[in-house]
Amino acid sequence: xxxxxxxxxxxxxxxxxxxxxxxxxxxxxxxxxxxxxxxxxxxxxxxxxxxxxxxxxxxxxxxxxxxxxxxxxxxxxxxxxxxxxxxxxxxxxxxxxxxxxxxxxxxxxxxxxxxxxxxxxxxxxxxxxxxxxxxxxxxxxxxxxxxxxxxxxxxxxxxxxxxxxxxxxxxxxxxxxxxxxxxxxxxxxxxxxxxxxxxxxxxxxxxxxxxxxxxxxxxxxxxxxxxxxxxxxxxxxxxxxxxxxxxxxxxxxxxxxxxxxxxxxxxxxxxxxxxxxxxxxx
Amino acid sequence: xxxxxxxxxxxxxxxxxxxxxxxxxxxxxxxxxxxxxxxxxxxxxxxxxxxxxxxxxxxxxxxxxxxxxxxxxxxxxxxxxxxxxxxxxxxxxxxxxxxxxxxxxxxxxxxxxxxxxxxxxxxxxxxxxxxxxxxxxxxxxxxxxxxxxxxxxxxx
Numbered sequence: 001x002x003x004x005x006x007x008x009x010x011x012x013x014x015x016x017x018x019x020x021x022x023x024x025x026x027x028x029x030x031x032x033x034x035x036x037x038x039x040x041x042x043x044x045x046x047x048x049x050x051x052x053x054x055x056x057x058x059x060x061x062x063x064x065x066x067x068x069x070x071x072x073x074x075x076x077x078x079x080x081x082x083x084x085x086x087x088x089x090x091x092x093x094x095x096x097x098x099x100x101x102x103x104x105x106x107x108x109x110x111x112x113x114x115x116x117x118x119x120x121x122x123x124x125x126x127x128x129x130x131x132x133x134x135x136x137x138x139x140x141x142x143x144x145x146x147x148x149x150x151x152x153x154x155x156x157x158x159x160x161x162x163x164x165x166x167x168x169x170x171x172x173x174x175x176x177x178x179x180x181x182x183x184x185x186x187x188x189x190x191x192x193x194x195x196x197x198x199x200x201x202x203x204x205x206x207x208x209x210x211x212x213x214x215x216x217x218x219x220x221x222x223x224x225x226x227x228x229x230x231x232x233x234x235x236x237x238x239x240x241x242x243x244x245x246x247x248x249x250x251x252x253x254x255x256x257x258x259x260x261x262x263x264x265x266x267x268x269x270x271x272x273x274x275x276x277x278x279x280x281x282x
Numbered sequence: 283x284x285x286x287x288x289x290x291x292x293x294x295x296x297x298x299x300x301x302x303x304x305x306x307x308x309x310x311x312x313x314x315x316x317x318x319x320x321x322x323x324x325x326x327x328x329x330x331x332x333x334x335x336x337x338x339x340x341x342x343x344x345x346x347x348x349x350x351x352x353x354x355x356x357x358x359x360x361x362x363x364x365x366x367x368x369x370x371x372x373x374x375x376x377x378x379x380x381x382x383x384x385x386x387x388x389x390x391x392x393x394x395x396x397x398x399x400x401x402x403x404x405x406x407x408x409x410x411x412x413x414x415x416x417x418x419x420x421x422x423x424x425x426x427x428x429x430x431x432x433x434x435x436x437x438x
Contacts, residue, residue, distance in 0.1 A: 039287055040288075045288055046292070049295060057302060060303065061306055063311065065310075067310050067313075069317035080315065083308070083311050083312070103308035104303075106307075107303045111299065148292060151289055152295075
């Protein structure tokens, strides 16, 4: 297996879809996966997102079920610390009143953090553990390095943003926000001229939001994963480079702890800010 | 970058996850946090109240103590006065009693002296008579010399 093949292998999702011959099944290489088009799913992404979501939910639920207002136990204390942290952030950035925002931010932060955390597992560990199985052929365990996931999150947030913009400001209010600024004029003719210009500018900035939102997370995690893959390549060369690779992997993993936390935090904060914009009048 | 059905499924997964978090996690935990907040606020208020009450009670206790001290001092004073009175009275009584006993004793002594004197007088008369008899070698007739004897008796 050449280096290119190794990298390509690690960048291919375990894709389930319709084969060229019409039957449904797992793709056996990147080209096949690509050929499946839109009506295919990334089994690894789906599996890990759901598993991580369930882990997060189970831990939080175990606390929430027996939550006491007295002296908290250790786990409850930890969860409360998280909840408080999120609540503080929401309170400082979100001026409107919406009970959805804080739990949304908590979900995003914890879930993205857990998904990013998968990056710290050695790239070949999980495939090696399930070696021999059909599922081990391709296995990407960092769901946030899958644009499908980051776009899904950003689009949900975007949908909420549009929903609340219209709900709070009304259709006409939101339309005027999109058309009557940033260029404003008292003169009616100028105003009419400004409307299409404003609309184009506002639409660009509107569309840029979910794209930058999702691509920022995806890009960071993808790059991080790529570096881990490149480091993993060193193990296959010779013992000296392999040893160096071990050190590098350790250092990169330490550094990556910062990145994964930061990216989860940024995603959460941007979500809060976008929703705050949807709630506030200009 | 293969965008496929995964995107739509993940959108649903995410939406469901958020709804569950909101309903079954955020709400109870926030309720507990709010409750704890009120409990802490109540506790602080109670502590404040307790402190105020304590200072009030201390003030009251100090006042009570002062009053009691005053009363005690008064009682002691009165007691001392009464004691000295009793002692004086006792002294007086004792003195009077002593004087009375002394007078009685003196009176008794006087009567005893008189009695002894009378006895002595009788005995001296007798002795004088006996002596005179011896001297005169004859019996003095008591009846004839009675006058002389009586004179002698009064002279003694």
